[in-house]
Amino acid sequence: MTALRAPQPGAEELAEPLRSRWSPSVYDDAHTLGRDEIDQLLHAAQWAPSAGNSQPWVFFVCARGTANHARLVAHLSRGNSGWVPRAAVVFITAAHVSTGADPDAPAYSDYALYDVGQAAAHLTLQARAMGLHSHQFAGFDHEALAEDLDLPATHVLLTGIAVGLQGDPGEVDERTAARDQRVRDRVGLDEVARVGTWAEPWQ
Numbered sequence: 001m002t003a004l005r006a007p008q009p010g011a012e013e014l015a016e017p018l019r020s021r022w023s024p025s026v027y028d029d030a031h032t033l034g035r036d037e038i039d040q041l042l043h044a045a046q047w048a049p050s051a052g053n054s055q056p057w058v059f060f061v062c063a064r065g066t067a068n069h070a071r072l073v074a075h076l077s078r079g080n081s082g083w084v085p086r087a088a089v090v091f092i093t094a095a096h097v098s099t100g101a102d103p104d105a106p107a108y109s110d111y112a113l114y115d116v117g118q119a120a121a122h123l124t125l126q127a128r129a130m131g132l133h134s135h136q137f138a139g140f141d142h143e144a145l146a147e148d149l150d151l152p153a154t155h156v157l158l159t160g161i162a163v164g165l166q167g168d169p170g171e172v173d174e175r176t177a178a179r180d181q182r183v184r185d186r187v188g189l190d191e192v193a194r195v196g197t198w199a200e201p202w203q
């Protein structure tokens with residue numbers, strides 16, 4: 001039987017829901033999320049910490065079958081147009097980066113992008129805790145979608161977070177199905193951590 005979980009060597013020691021989080025590309029296109037479940041996911045993001053509690057995030061909810069979903073699908077990159085539309089809901093993240101439309105307006109927060117990323121991470125982990133999977137993506141026409149969503153000049157679109165239940169790999173093209181079998185890997189701690197200064201890697 002086809003494994004529904006990509007191998008993640010080294011992740012075994014992590015706590016749930018971190019341990020079982022990964023980014024499948026095959027979603028069940030009959031599955032939908034109820035309003036309560038969508039609210040729970042948004043609450044997880046809402047309760048993320050942020051610099052000075054500035055909460056510089058906005059989430060455009062794109063549930064399959066809605067006008068927002070159609071707006072998103074029209075602007076997906078070729079690589080993402082095959083798998084993203086099957087997920088029950090996609091959250092498009094936006095960051096409040098500026099205090100005004102004028103290019104010289106002061107920044108809203110120096111940590112807006114950091115904070116939106118963290119809120120996104122909280123949403124993905126809440127999804128896993130609810131038995132759902134998620135897959136973040138940046139491959140879409142940001143400018144065109146921002147226009148279709150009437151995004152103000154004080155904000156920038158960042159990513160999409162597709163959320164849903166895993167689907168049958170037999171229902172998608174071979175390339176998409178194969179993506180879910182790829183071993184997930186990461187660079188070593190000796191590259192990403194330091195025991196002292198820059199030149200002193202974590203051993």
Ligand SMILES: Cc1cc2nc3c(=O)[nH]c(=O)nc-3n(C[C@H](O)[C@H](O)[C@H](O)COP(=O)(O)O)c2cc1C
Pocket residue numbers: 006021022023024079080135136137138139140159184
């Ligand atoms: C900011 C960001 C942008 C991404 N863009 C895409 C994308 O456009 N298409 C895609 O299929 N996956 C995209 N991904 C998913 C990553 O490729 C994936 O998280 C990474 O390969 C690690 O796999 P894992 O999450 O299964 O461990 C993106 C992830 C992030 C955080």
